[in-house]
Amino acid sequence: MTETPKIAQKAPYPVEVEAGKTYFWCQCGLSEKQPFCDGSHKSGPFTPVKYVATESRRVFFCGCKQSANKPLCDGTHKSL
Numbered sequence: 001m002t003e004t005p006k007i008a009q010k011a012p013y014p015v016e017v018e019a020g021k022t023y024f025w026c027q028c029g030l031s032e033k034q035p036f037c038d039g040s041h042k043s044g045p046f047t048p049v050k051y052v053a054t055e056s057r058r059v060f061f062c063g064c065k066q067s068a069n070k071p072l073c074d075g076t077h078k079s080l
Contacts, residue, residue, distance in 0.1 A: 006029030023036060027041065027048060034063065060072060063077065
């Protein structure tokens with residue numbers, strides 16, 4: 001991909017996920033429902049990333065959209 005996603009925020013989004021539930025993480029950074037997709041990507045090259053929770057727990061979804069561990073935060077926002 002040659003385009004760069006919009007940085008939604010320079011911090012992760014802590015979310016309590018439920019085991020077995022599917023989440024669609026916003027990869028473009030344009031969604032009004034961060035960190036999740038609301039369809040705003042439809043005019044660009046990005047698509048949402050599917051995440052299926054294997055257990056009920058708190059996870060940290062990437063807010064800067066630059067993580068190498070998408071959709072989860074890997075700390076990349078600290079260097080932006």
